[in-house]
Amino acid sequence: MTALNSELLFNMFEHAATNILGNVELLNELDGKTGDGDHGTTMLRICHCIEHFLEKREGNWREEIDNLGWDVMSKDGGSAGMLVGNLFMGIGEGLTREQLSAEETAQAFQNGVERVMHFSGAHAGDKTMLDALIPAIQTMQEDVSKGAELEDMFEHAAKAARQGAEATKQMMPMRGRAKHMGERALGHIDPGAVSMAILFESFDEAIHLVH
Template sequence: MKDSITVDELAAMLRGGVSRVRRDLDLLTRLDSAIGDGDHGLAMQRAADAIEAALAGGAGSLGDLLSRVGWEVMSIDGGSTGPLLGSLFLGMSDGAGPAASLDRDQLRALFEAGLNGLRGATGAKVGDKTLMDALIPAVDAIAACPAGADIPACLAAAAEAAERGAEATRPLRARFGRARNLGDRAIGHLDPGAVTVSLLFRGFAEALAPLPPPRDPESEENPSHGR
């Protein structure tokens, strides 16, 4: 039963998230080309580079590590991606404090602090077709994780919730970002930011334990089968 994570394990989770995102940069570009300006794959490549640069600086405390990650990501050139993801990681660093390791409750508090950090940067809620559609259910899943579940199981539940949340953006109109201007034409497309969050959480979870394969996010991107 794994019921705490160390700084090194958190770094491994971040590397897992980065590596999962890197495998799907082309997907993120295609999704953003459909309803945005097509730069999200490039922005996430820069964010991935920034996270890895921050991780290469050595661990220190959890809070120091997440703060370095947050500031590096905040400073990338990539539209809204840097400030939004940067706020998530800086919020997480506030939630980590000086701890050398986290138990389950502290991990929940860490992600809740990250969500609060992001809430300082965007007013988007579930249903607005943004990254929040994946992040809020993921953080809720960690908070709702049953008492007997260990940390890898809680992160797996978060990854599944984020994937369902990203998938749920498909029928929505957008209420934020460029996609808002598309009105009904955004319907039928996944939100790229929500998909990014689902990839990050899958990578976080897979860094601690294997997961069953995800749904293909593009399997219904071409709405030809009976809808």
């Protein structure tokens, strides 16, 4: 598979909503170790935004993904909603044609992660969702340089996101409520990173089902 189009992207979001909805309790449980215990509930609201977007979508995909990002931010006032909303909006900025090559797709996703970094002020190693997102995007760019197909790129990105999430167990939190725990947060995985790993695993699953 060489191109990303609106039908495939919408399928990817549909799979993401389904899989995240199935992990709401887990995400709340993980967040309860270092935070307020409501990250799963936040992601539940985000999934409802995705479901609404899939039901009502019309017009071009760039506008639709941008609208989804705004909807996510308007429905959830917390930091996770703001960051995920900006991730989606950044991806939307890269949807400049009806079909995107693997290289253009990687750039669109990089746009999204760069927006998250800009609005969060967080970096790799801060024990946040970026510790899953950054490795995923780096892997996508590396695959593009090797001429990889779309399905291979997302398969590798999903694995990198999961590995990045697991690595947060050994990180000291530098952002949010978790930072006040200091060393007590060691050994606990970041729930935001887990939700982003699920997101990329869902994208990979959707692409391989089509392929």
